[in-house]
Amino acid sequence: MSKTMLKNFCFWRKDILTSHKNYFIVAVITGLYLLTTAYVCTSIYDSEVTNGNWGSVSDILIAIFTGLISWATTLLLVIAAINLNEWKSAKEFDNKLQLISKISLFYLKRFHLRLSEVKIFQLVQDSDNLKKGESKLYLKGYEEAVIKLNAEDIEVERSNAKSLKIELNTIEQDIYHLIANVNTEIVDNIHDFIHACKKNRFKFRANLNADYVSISESLLGSARQLPLIREPKILEQFSSYKSLAEFLAQKHKGINIGK
Known part of the structure; x- marks a missing residue:
């Protein structure tokens, strides 16, 4: 047996x-x-x-x-x-299930936030290349129109990023509240995962999935995987830049973008 x-x-x-x-x-x-x-x-x-x-x-x-x-x-x-003890056990399991779902949602929202940030980097770079006449695209006579469209797209992405930051703050607070209602010895592991997720800039699933599997197995008794996401190349291209301010500062110093 x-x-x-x-x-x-x-x-x-x-x-x-x-x-x-x-x-x-x-x-x-x-x-x-x-x-x-x-x-x-x-x-x-x-x-x-x-x-x-x-x-x-x-x-x-x-x-x-x-x-x-x-x-x-x-x-x-x-x-x-x-059946009081059984009810308590069932309630605690529901809290653990909600907790692991919130952690997964935090990962997804953090990925989309980073994607919005790098899209802004890309649009700023494209507009700057057009202004300097260094664009690889054949846009003779349409530079101003494209720059204007890029500016509108940048505002859209900024608004999207702002909304995502608000959602992430709410989800993070939900995670901490659920931790308080769950009898678990892996509180530090969850905090470390949230911190790593905030710092991560590309290869999200590859870098974070092992820790998520460990947390889910400890909470639920069975391993769960982070959702699969298609990761565009621009995430790695701009991975050395933490924020738009840092990106612009490095760019104005003449450093090659994405190198």
Whole structure:
């Protein structure tokens, strides 16, 4: 028998024993409750009801249905108490699943933010080459029109980048809130992943997937992979530049872009 089969068998046997134990507890409590209820009702009836007639149909029906309602309510409370630990475990697993999903979403949003940034670098470079007459494209007579279109595209990408930064801040806060609700020993690993994701500039999945797999396996008991994304070459071309300000500063010093 393989280790996996043996492990599954042990869990299955444990579940059966736990279920039987729970059923026995419910049966014992139910029996004790019914006996106690019958004794109390009989005592009250004998002591408080004058000239009572146990043969009265209405008395019997009222007693039976009142007992059933009370018994059902008590039974629900007992079942809830017995399954409290299972409910807590299920809730914690849901929190862990949300946490790993948020981490994956942070990775995707961070990739798109970097893509918007490098698109701005590319547009700025293209416009500058057109102004200097160094463009590799045949655009004679259309330089000003293309530069204007580039400026509009730059504003679009800037707006997109701003929105992504706001989303990333929200997702990061969600991650920290979920960490607080999850009993995990890999808090530092998650913080390191977020930090690495912020610093990463190209080869996102290649650089981050191993850490994500480790985190997901620790949280969920099974390894998950980061989503596959098509990464354009411009990410590597501009990987040496952290921000637009840095890009412009280096560019104005005469350093070759992307080298």
